[in-house]
Amino acid sequence: MNTQPVIGISGCLTGSAVRFDGGHKRMSFVMDRLAQWVMFKPVCPEMSIGLPVPRPALRLVQTPEGETRIRFSKTPNDDMTEKMATFIDTCLPQLGGLSGFIVCAKSPSCGMERVRLYDEQGNRGPKEGVGIFTASLLEKYPWLPVEEDGRLNDPALRENFVERVFALHELNSLRANGLTRRALLDFHSRYKLQLLAHHQAGYREIGPFVASLHEWDDLDAFFVAYREKLMTILKKNASRKNHTNVLMHIQGYFRDQLNTRQRGELREVILHYRAGVLPILAPLTLLKHYLAEYPDRYLQTQNYFSPYPEDLALRLMAY
Incomplete structure (x- = not known):
């Protein structure tokens, strides 16, 4: 492919x-x-x-x-x-x-x-x-x-479209390379935070569906159903509120590594994003810095941090 x-x-x-x-x-x-x-x-x-x-x-x-x-x-x-x-x-x-x-x-x-x-x-x-x-x-x-x-x-619609394009491309690549249950589970795991940012209810609904993967004899039929559910969730624009929830969730992974000043600084940047003072790029950049300093295996797999090539600069605007 x-x-x-x-x-x-x-x-x-x-x-x-x-x-x-x-x-x-x-x-x-x-x-x-x-x-x-x-x-x-x-x-x-x-x-x-x-x-x-x-x-x-x-x-x-x-x-x-x-x-x-x-x-x-x-x-x-x-x-x-x-x-x-x-x-x-x-x-x-x-x-x-x-x-x-x-x-x-x-x-x-x-x-x-x-x-x-x-x-x-x-x-x-x-x-x-x-x-x-x-x-x-x-x-x-x-x-x-x-x-x-x-x-x-529209900056939000543009980013949403590009994000969906790269998600579908990655999913289609799994199929083209030969579907396996492990590959599908790994894919979904990488997209968890991204789905949560787009639609919390959809994120909760798709989880049990993925958990039922072992019950499907026809893996391609599961793929077809999963693809439609995934793309329906991603079509909903990620909101500032949902992004804030995800950022706060990620912050929790560093509670034992960061000192009081660092935790306060990170929280302030996230809250400034929620208030519309900063673009989402600001808290994400700080979180990426801490992730590089204090690696976490789960967070390092999350597509949420880089859902498309960063050179497109779609996260420079506040939204």
Whole structure:
């Protein structure tokens, strides 16, 4: 398996001039920073069904029966829904190994949310649609991290997406290298603190499920169920409150090694993070310092400290 995560991406976001107007929507973060750590698989559904550049604009049309169709804006009788469905049926089975997908916002083919709907008379409706391609992608791969370009401008959503990409890549690598019970248990052990930071209830629920691993004869079936549970938990944004609980929990591992001044300093940094005065990088850096000085086997395995390449600098902002 490739050593880097492979991410699907709407072709226009890479800088390719494939949009209906002959332009592009190149994302600097994706192409200038994230590209150093991942590989991309560009997809342009509209080009893939044979449409030219430039081309007439498409729109989502909701029929009286509640069906969503994709048609040309100025020639609504020209319906591209069947062609798009044929492409989707061919394309989606080839995407099962992806670790994520970045789609183009507002696009009738790729938009993830709030795509404008129209009625058959051309009247504007609510922004409640999902692009034809992305809707099928989400349905077929519900565990896959999918985000759109506009939402990735939000620091918390950006970090969450990248974190999920690297988690899924590591999990997929286990499967590609041959599943074993020990490998799955070790993986889950490494992600315990990370899961706790995202969703405490989910963390408590997935624990007994993992403990039942010995009851499963079909290891791949367990993997499929575990993958969906894991990615559902990680999809919830890690909150400041949950991070604080995890940081305090980690602090407890050093209670016998640190003197009174050091314990007070560490607690103050954590509380300043909780209050929004410091970014999470501050308490994490101090904890990593103490972990290097006073090694702990369990903490040293925790993915929580480095869930993705640190050069991406996603923890510099307070959140």
